[in-house]
Amino acid sequence: MADKIRTLGPGSLVIGADTDTYKLDVDCTNVELVPDNSSEDPDNFLDGHVEGGELTTSWKLSGSIGEDYSMSGAQVYCLNHAGETKTAKFIPNTKGALQLGMSVVIAPIAFGGDVKTRNKKDFEFAATNVKASAYKPAAEGV
Numbered sequence: 001m002a003d004k005i006r007t008l009g010p011g012s013l014v015i016g017a018d019t020d021t022y023k024l025d026v027d028c029t030n031v032e033l034v035p036d037n038s039s040e041d042p043d044n045f046l047d048g049h050v051e052g053g054e055l056t057t058s059w060k061l062s063g064s065i066g067e068d069y070s071m072s073g074a075q076v077y078c079l080n081h082a083g084e085t086k087t088a089k090f091i092p093n094t095k096g097a098l099q100l101g102m103s104v105v106i107a108p109i110a111f112g113g114d115v116k117t118r119n120k121k122d123f124e125f126a127a128t129n130v131k132a133s134a135y136k137p138a139a140e141g142v
Contacts, residue, residue, distance in 0.1 A: 005096035012091040013063075015077075015104065020086075024065070027074045029120055031063035033090055033100055033127065059127035061088065061104050064120045067113070074109060078123065081106040088127070091135050099135035102127045 013025040025031075035057050042053035065074050083105065090100045104125040113119030 005093045011093050015086050015088050017087045022077050027065040029064045034060050059130050061127045062124040067119045078109045082108045102130045
């Protein structure tokens with residue numbers, strides 16, 4: 001049986017694909033991909049059959065970043081791409097075998113906070129098409 005990987009990080013969170021990518025992981029201090037499961041109440045019919053009660057799942061990719069007031073920071077990237085749908089890949093731990101692929105809708109992240117402080121800001125993106133697949137770490141020394 002393979003060893004269990006129970007620690008978040010070091011990992012990866014990359015938004016976009018091919019030549020249009022942004023490495024959000026370098027700013028993240030917290031990341032989670034959270035399902036919101038809901039089901040409708042089933043309808044009971046006089047003849048005894050039941051209809052409905054289907055499960056619906058929506059997802060959110062959220063977390064916190066350390067602010068970066070440069071023009072190449074996460075907040076500026078999200079402001080410039082707000083409302084766009086991009087692919088994303090979340091690898092919780094590069095020593096593990098799991099990667100989560102999805103599409104996310106980029107939303108702006110707040111700026112500012114306490115003076116003379118390294119502020120952290122929360123982000124939250126709606127996610128769809130969430131799929132788990134095997135992650136194969138790159139061979140060391142290659």
